[in-house]
Amino acid sequence: MEKSAFSTLEKTFLILLSLFPFINGMTFVYMGSKESNFKWIIEALVYEFPWFLQFLFAYNDDLATTFAGFGILFMFICLLRTAYVSFTYKKEIDSSFRPMRKISSSFWVVFSLIMFLNGVGLIIVGYRRNVQRWVLEGALFEFLWILYFVTYSINDGIINFFIAIAVIGWILSIARTIMIYFEEKRMDNLSFSPSPQPVVSTPAPDISPKPVENAVVDIIPEFKPYKAQIDNQKQAFDKKEENITDLINKRFETGELAHNRFMSVIDNCHKLFYHQFNSATSIIEMAPECSERLDETVKDKISIMESINDEMNNLIEELIIHDSDNEKSEEDLKELFANMDNLINSVKDYK
Known part of the structure; x- marks a missing residue:
């Protein structure tokens, strides 16, 4: 009942948020940040774009009215998409009740809603977590x-321009606050490691975890489904890495700069994946009983493994489709490897 009530409340909140002009795209920022789905965050920016243009061209009534009309149209599209995703996506949005932890430590989120102070929260959490880019x-x-404020005494045209930019910054700061809030939650989850010995990086081809048969008998019933998911992710990763x-x-060519660069990224993905695999396996094998904290930690590690496999799958498709050395293919490859690099670096921040 509790889980169902929370899930319903969350869906209702997201649908209502999508009805608010100017910030309706925050629904997909929220869902995308929670589920580590970058495509949803891009979709959120699409819904916000007409509002950004309206602010920028507020001095021109005709343009402002046109962009406001597009903003309202996109708002209704966002509402339909939010309702569809909320009730059909079968991952964590629809499946788990997460009690709020460390309420006092998350107070910085409130600053994003206050004009003129919307950047203060990011500065606070950046200093607290020692993440310089959040402070910046x-x-x-x-x-x-x-x-x-500096340009307030100049002519109206300049004032309108800078206030439009500031308002757009305010909306973007709300989006970034939502994203960083979930990053901080993952930091807390990933910092918990019940393994009796530190996890060390090992050569890519030589990692071989314990056989499934030896571990299942000692796993508590609540964690047995996770063991199957983890092993399936591991088998999928091994195949993708080989391909x-x-x-x-x-x-x-071996020794070529691009070859070395790409293989380095793949090697880092391997180390990251097996770090999460070994850590998640240790948790479910050693857990004496099921707890909310252990359950959330294992889910987050599985989510990271799924994200890595998704990026590997995208890269395989690109390499297969564009087998010639044309310029567009090179750009697409660089973008995919950049995405993998970002994924690796974002998880490294949590260690």
Whole structure:
């Protein structure tokens, strides 16, 4: 009942949020950040784009009215998409009740809703977590308001421009706050490691975890389904890694700069994947009983493994489809490897 009530409340909140002009795209920022789905975050920016244009061209009544009309149209599309995703997506949005933890430590989120102070929260959490880029983002959002106040005594056209930029910054700061809030939650989850000995990186081809048969008998019933998911992710990763290595070797000469760069990213993915695999396996094999904290930690590690496998799958498709050395293919490959790098670096921040 509790899980069902929370799930219903969350869906209702998201649907209602999608009805608010100017910030309706925050629904997909929320869902995308919670589920580590970057495509949903991009979709959120699409829904916000007409509002951004309306602010920028507020001095022109005709353009402002046109963009406002597109904004309202996109708002209704966002409402339909939010309702569809909320009731059909069968991952964590629809399946788990997560009690709020560390209420006092998340107070910084409130600042994003306050104009003129919307960057303060990011500065606070950046200093607390020692993440410099969060501090810089918060400072940037505050700097936009400073520009507005500095130009306040100049002509109306400049004032309107800078206040439009500041308002757009305010909306973007709300989106970034939502994203960083979930990043911080993953930091807390990933920092918990019940393994009796530290996990160390080992050569890519030589990692071989314990056989499933030896571990299942000692796993508590609630965690047995997770063991199957983890092993399935591991089998999928091994196959994808083998295919990608073969494709890279065929496409690039050994020793070539691109070859070394791409293989380095694949090696880092391997180490990251098996770090999560070994850690999740240790948790479910050693857990004496089921707890909310252990359950959430295992789910997050499985989610990271799924994200890595998704990126590997995208890379395989690109290497297969574009087997020639044309310029567009090279750009697409670089973008895919950049996405994998970002995924690796974002998880490394939590260790």
